[in-house]
Amino acid sequence: MEEFELYNAPQSICSHKVRFALNAKGIRFKEYKLDLFSGDQLKPEYLSINPNGLVPTLVHNGFNIIDSLVIVQYLDELFGDVEAFTPKEPIMRARMRSLMAYIDEVPTPAVRIPSYNMAFLVHFKNMPEDEFQDMANAKPLRREFLLKFGRVGFSENEFNEALDRLARSLKRMQEEINFSKGPWFLGDALSIADIAMMPVLIRLEDLNLKYMWEDKPEISRWLELIKNHHAFQSTFYHGSLLTEQYPHLTENN
Amino acid sequence: MEEFELYNAPQSICSHKVRFALNAKGIRFKEYKLDLFSGDQLKPEYLSINPNGLVPTLVHNGFNIIDSLVIVQYLDELFGDVEAFTPKEPIMRARMRSLMAYIDEVPTPAVRIPSYNMAFLVHFKNMPEDEFQDMANAKPLRREFLLKFGRVGFSENEFNEALDRLARSLKRMQEEINFSKGPWFLGDALSIADIAMMPVLIRLEDLNLKYMWEDKPEISRWLELIKNHHAFQSTFYHGSLLTEQYPHLTENN
Structure with missing residues (x-):
């Protein structure tokens, strides 16, 4: 089995x-x-x-x-026969992979910055400096990220830059939907590019930053559709949202 | 046609x-x-x-x-029938893609730092500050990278960190070759993971940093093999190496 x-x-x-x-x-x-x-x-x-x-x-x-x-x-x-997330035509697959690469390079790392500043800071701020340094040094791929974060969070400048990158990513996603005529990034079928972007949007909503796409009905519709997918509820089980773990986040709501 | x-x-x-x-x-x-x-x-x-x-x-x-x-x-x-760069088994394809993701995330951005400091700095150091800022701001994906670089280059600390990331990447590549028994990252066939890493090694060699793998015979052998591939010479035509464009680099040789 x-x-x-x-x-x-x-x-x-x-x-x-x-x-x-x-x-x-x-x-x-x-x-x-x-x-x-x-x-x-x-x-x-x-x-x-x-x-x-x-x-x-x-x-x-x-x-x-x-x-x-x-x-x-x-x-x-x-399991391509169950619900295929990869288009059949090579050119559409290339389109999907370019989007995946962009989402991996721009919005995915950017959303870590508000996540750390707004939610995860509590785990670090009372840590002794040497313990923090040791922990950061032990991270094979996140060392530099954590050292930059420090125990006081990213600077206002870095925070704003991350939000700017996220805003540009949302604009890019809106353009992709308009180009393909939607409702998904590549047209009528949900693809791995949509799956790649989904948790970024859910995280922004969780951090009470959904105003970022209030002028982008294509994005709101996309998010509503993916929330209605049969896999969504079991993916975001209780404990998956930051507001469920960090009650202070809801105070901003 | x-x-x-x-x-x-x-x-x-x-x-x-x-x-x-x-x-x-x-x-x-x-x-x-x-x-x-x-x-x-x-x-x-x-x-x-x-x-x-x-x-x-x-x-x-x-x-x-x-x-x-x-x-x-x-x-x-x-053109999978000419010289296939993608393994047939899904598990080997996944292995290849994980390596590609790692190479994209760690050594590829890291090698930009010695490249900028050692070769490309000449293009920026006499640029007026406002012109430099405008140019950096115009870059959709490299804005933050260039602003950090400034017109004086990355700091010694950033430079050393990049070399450290490159050294760790070389170690990881050595381990992959040993795991697969080589001579390529995935075993006996050259794959997209090898193609992804190739220009990073060529760049390091071009910057006179090949001492970084002098204790890693697996890497030297890998590099020799890819240099003997029939596509290599036409890929690295004259003007492709930095030493050909920036004569000062050879002064360190």
């Missing part, structure tokens, strides 16, 4: 993409929840299956697959 | 990947060389085919394809 195990974290954006794909395809999987603030992802046993020290990792029949969009592509290749 | 046009720059790392794939597959293409320091990539006519304002772009029968590894995947899907 096929065996799927998912190492992930309830609130992690990259985990959301993979949970969505697994749920959409009706794949049964065993879920392991890592506590990222206790450093579960940096323990030797986890680093041996994921040298990047990041969630998620999918283990399928004993093989480790890392990097959220790589996992989603893998699942789509194995 | 099929028509391929490549917008690229002789010295650009991302252009090298695509030229290599085109040459390996024996595809005839019309080449347009952009002068990145004159801002050819930010002109409205180019931004209309590549909104990221980056090289390369492949135009195939009127369709624009952007992002170097997306282009290489596209070419490999169209």
Whole structure:
């Protein structure tokens, strides 16, 4: 029997993409929840299956697959007949992959900055400096990010720059929907590019920043549609939203 | 008749990947060389085919394809029978894509830092501050990178951090070769992951930093092999190496 195990974290954006794909395809999987603030992802046993020290990792029949969009592509290749997320025409696949690359390079790292400043800061601000330095140094791929964050958060300038990158990304997504005539980024079928962007929008909403697309009805409609997908509720189970874990965020609402 | 046009720059790392794939597959293409320091990539006519304002772009029968590894995947899907760069098994494809993601995230941006400090600084150091700011602000995806660079180069700290990331990447590549038993990252066939890493190594060598893998015979052997590939010479035509354009670099040799 096929065996799927998912190492992930309830609130992690990259985990959301993979949970969505697994749920959409009706794949049964065993879920392991890592506590990222206790450093579960940096323990030797986890680093041996994921040298990047990041969630998620999918283990399928004993093989480790890392990097959220790589996992989603893998699942789509194995179960392309259930709900195909990859277009058949090479040119459309190229379009999808360019969008995936853009989403990975621009909005996905940008949304970490308001997430850290507005929600995760509490985990770091009372940490002694040497402990913080040791923790940052231990991160294979997030060292420089954390050192820049420090224990007081990103500067106002860095925060505003991140919001600016997010605003430009939303404009780009709006243009993609208009170009393809929507409702999804590539036209009538939901693709891996939509799955890649979904948790960024959910995070912005969670941080009470949804005003960012109030002048973009295409984005609101896109978000409503993906929220109505049968895989959405099981992906965003209780504990997946920051407002559920950090009650102070709701005070801004 | 099929028509391929490549917008690229002789010295650009991302252009090298695509030229290599085109040459390996024996595809005839019309080449347009952009002068990145004159801002050819930010002109409205180019931004209309590549909104990221980056090289390369492949135009195939009127369709624009952007992002170097997306282009290489596209070419490999169209011409998989010539010299396949993508393994057939889904699990090996996932392995390849994880490596591609890592190479895109860690060594590829890291190598820009020694490139700018050691070679490209001459283009910026006499630029008036407001002109430099305007130029940086016009870059859709490299604005923050250039503002950090400034007109005096990255700090010693940033420079050393980049070299550290490159050293860790070389170690990771060595481990991949050992795991697969080589000579390529995934075993006996050259894949897109090798093509992704190739120009990073060539750039390091060009900057006289090849001491970085003198204790890693697997990497030296890998580099020798790819240099002997029939597509290599036509990819790195005269003008593709920085030492050919910036004579001061050879003074360190």
